[in-house]
Amino acid sequence: MFLEITKKRNYKLIDISLKLHQQGIIDPNTYVLDLDTIKENASMLNKEAERLGMELFFMTKQIGRNPAVANAIVEAGIKKAVAVDPWEAITLSKAGIQIGHVGHLVQIPKNMIRTILKLNPDYITVFSYENAKNISDIANEMGKSQKIFLRIAEENDYIYYGQEGGFTLSRLFEDIKKLEALKAVEIAGLTSFPCLLIKENKPSVTPNVASMQKANEFLKEKGYEHLELNMPSATSTETMRLLKEHGATQGEPGHALTGTTPLHTEDFLKERPAMTYVSEVSHVSNKKAYVFGGGFYPRSHMKCALVGSSSTQLKKVPVLQNEPGHIDYYGTLDTDCVHIGDTAIFAFRTQVFVTHAKIAVIQGLSSSPKLIGIYDSVGNLLSDGQTIDNE
Template identity: 45%
Template structure:
């Protein structure tokens, strides 16, 4: 999906990834992250957000919850991290990363609430009265008052499977009145997901119905005398979408794929501000019939992978990739031609590294022609090699 864009805009990343594999420094099934480009992308997004008075948080799940990159993003001036689930919150929080937003998309389990409250997140999103009550009780125990966001939903919203939850906007007044009885928390924000999506037909990032729901929720809550500080509007957050966020009342964004230049818009051929900053490296394992097979482990079912660049005897060639069946384990990726066993394979597709079993190599200095391997991590942000 992003291979041609990466070859055109960041060929040094391709060259570095191939070099690291050929020298045996990285194994097959390794994502290589270009730190220089990630930070430059992050800077561009933050500068655009600043123009509109929008707070910029960052997401790490897409690039494997990597604490090193998170610390570098903090140095740029980002408010802090958005941790999609409680394990990511613990990893980053205990690594010294400021937690800006926890609990969206995954609610905090009851037995983990106190531990995460002690990490002092700015906001915690809740989906239910029960979770709000638990948060309040433990906040009072710790002597704090925790700011919360309410995730709101409506019947016409875009919702992804396995991500359902929140307060129906038509029942919001009743829910808010119940939450106001919990003295350890205070309602300060509203969120939904996804608020914006790339439209292939129009070639633009456009708002979803969720934005209307968030706006309606703000109107309802503020008419109850509660001032809303945060209108959190995630998804497709990149330079291109900042003006759209501001026009719709958004106050905070959460770039993830924007940081690596891998939103759907970046794979469309459009000349985006961000540079592709992530590739996947593998190796030809064997041939069978008219196909070759490279090592897997990095499959993501929404990857839209289409082709691979294979380096044979100092000559590179594009191969079509047969996407793995979602019902099967991705032991191998199948390429639709024979290739020399041991050859380096580079792909660039949409991924969420934290749901793979891949390694992650963080490299700086690529833009200066002096690549330096910072470290090798697992897909969940733990260091496994230097």
């Protein structure tokens, strides 16, 4: 999906990915992250948010909750993270990252609430009164108060399969008095997901935004002023103004940090591509080549790969999408004109935390490349860094 734009805007990343594999420094099934470009992307995102008066929380699930990258993003100006689930919050907190938002998209299991509250997140999203009560009860025991977001999910809102849940407007109207009676939580804002969709390379808001606005008006009538309107999905320098125009006070960039939102197939966006996926040709069968898997993603929209053993011999070959029910042993190339052991380089949308891939973080790509470290898909350091022979 992003192969051509990566060739055009960050070819050195492709080149170093090839060398890392051919030199045996990384295994197949490894994502390579360009730390400097991610940091530049984060800085541009932060500056645009400051210009618009918005707050940003950065998302790391797409890059495997990586602590080295997370800290670089903080250095670039986005100070706090959003955790997709409580385990991500714990991992990031151990790396010294402040948690701005947790509980959205995954609620906090009851017996983990105390652990999460100890991390002092700014906001926790709740899908129901019962979730809010569980948080309030434990926060009260701990002698603290927790700010919460209410997730709005009206019946006709756009919700991805498997991500259902939240307050319909009618449920909010019924539950508001019970929510207000809770001792140790404070309703601080509203959220939903997705608030933006990209269709034919154009961003547009979903019906979820209108539902949030209706909920906000209802709460204003109840005396709530200056509620946060947290509107995640496809947050980038290109889309933030649209979010702001619809009342957003917060955005949550994830794919924009690596230049991999659907909009980033075009070269007019500020953020540059900063991620490749590296595999190796395993074998050829029935006029198709098979590369080692483990890091492929069903919604990747990949089309092609670059295959070869040297930068002067890389050739573009078509990729066959794996079927939804496949086990991720291999990816498939629609060619038999490759050699076993060749490097295969991909660039596509991914969610590293749901794979068993590795992450290689590279710094100094434009001058003296250095491998910062190799990590697993959920942020654990597997091996320390080293200088790379870039000849």
